[in-house]
Amino acid sequence: MSRLTVVNLGLPKSGTTTLARALREAGFTVADYRIRRRDTARPELRGRWVGGQMYHGYFTTGDPLETLDEFDAFTEINMLRGPHSLWPQTDFGVISALQEHHPNLRFLASARDPGDQAMSMLKWSDLGSDRLPASTVPGLPRTYGQTLHERARWISAHHAFLRKIFDGADNFLEYDVADRQAPQKIGAFLGRDLPWWGRLNAHDGAGKDTVIGTGAA
16 A cells, blocks of 8 residues: 555554544545444455454565555554454554555554543443453553553553654654644644544443534544
8 A cells, every 4th residue: 555544553442433533534444443344345354353454464464454455544453352362553563564564654643641541441341340351462461450550551651662663753643632732733644634523432421422522623
């Protein structure tokens, strides 16, 4: 893919669903977490996990996007289901391969206050309470991640890792979802205006998903 491609290296509950909609509204073809029927005309990709396809390409041809050429934006790329725990955003080999095979690629890192993000993981399905502690995750070994402190430390370390490997790079932008200027910064970084910005998959404290601030920013 020689066209502009965007990969978000943020962790879950950092505004990845909001980013997916924002990029779709800006004209990108987005794969977010899982490739759904509506996302592709290729039957073999329907239901596949984005992270799984990235690792398939990485270990088959060296290119993590080998089977994902119809997409130009990837907003949540991890997968944690049953025995499968895939976190390409934490993998230096995958990130390096993406850079090597796609020189026009832009990396985003969606971020929020680590404590708030760690709390959101607890509230979202069984991610913080069961799935993270029961799985082996890079930087968060099995049995860890049960407490707010452990999850927040893991989140902070991941972003420190990204800042280290992208130090001085002009193809990387870390942004805070709470920053009112986030859509403008992302748009300038990608060279494309974002006509929509809001907050999706928010937790309203009553166990329901809410859609907040869906007007253009």
